[in-house]
Amino acid sequence: MVNPLNAMTPASALLTPALPASQWGQVCLVGAGPGDPELLTLKAHKRLQQADVVVYDALVGAGVLDMIPAHVERIYVGKESSNHTLPQDDITLLLVQLAQRGKKVVRLKGGDPFVFGRGGEELATITDAGIAAEVVPGITAALGASACTGIPLTHRDHAQSCVFVTGHRKDGTYTLDWPVLARPNQTVVIYMGVGSLDGIVTELVAHGRSPDTPVALVRHATHAKQQTVVGRLDSIAELARTHAVKPPALIVIGEVVSLYRAEQEAVLRQATKSWA
Secondary structure (H helix, E strand, O other): OEOHHHHOOOHHHHHOOOOOHHHOOEEEEEEOEOOOHHHOOHHHHHHHHHOOEEEEOOOOOHHHHOOOOOOOEEEEOOEEOOEEOOOHHHHHHHHHHHHHOOOEEEEEEOEOOOOOOOHHHHHHHHHHOOOEEEEEOOOOHHHHHHHHHOOOOOEOOOEOOEEEEEOOOOOOOOOOOHHHHOOOOOEEEEEOOHHHHHHHHHHHHHOOOOOOOEEEEEEOOOOOOOEEEEEEOOOHHHHHHHOOOOOOEEEEEOHHHHHOOHHHHHHHHHHHHHHO
């Protein structure tokens, strides 16, 4: 593993690339999926084999990292709550710098690059710098959690729409469109919201969502250590504390959660093992 702080040079160095533009490399933003390495796409696997360097996040599963050939350079730039290896702007500049030095760069992100993965910001800077770029989608965590718990995100009887939101804004707040999120007959999936769960519950109830609305917390979706906690809006915050639910975890809110059965989740997970 390479220490990214040692790999970095001042941003001013980017003004004088080491190679002429005709010899620059390229960047591929790759979704690593929710954790299970078998959910990686064929194209994503192919790009890992072709890379000169992989710049990866904290949420990339160990099984996916094991697919990176031994000769490929790895740079860890993981960001956890209040603990960022590198600021986002420096990560993006690092991608530009590496490509300008002729590298084929894979930017490996948990889930999908364009679902709360900062992929749009990175792509804009990379292409503005005149560097060739590609995006390989990945299975986002909400889809992985749905498949592994048996909680459908949409259902004819319970939810005619599904909304993905982030519980953590760029400025550190969780100000969301609460009247929209409190509407009935929809599923709301909140990423990065466990740390703000008490406030989220308060706002949803204040804007009309029933306190008895079913809620699920899914931690480490698709991993062997997956944890599922189910309750209601008026009890889920206390259940999260009781079961020590910590990030990374998703909050799934809506009547579809009433379809959850622990026995069914166990069957789904056992069936996955039986195919191995």
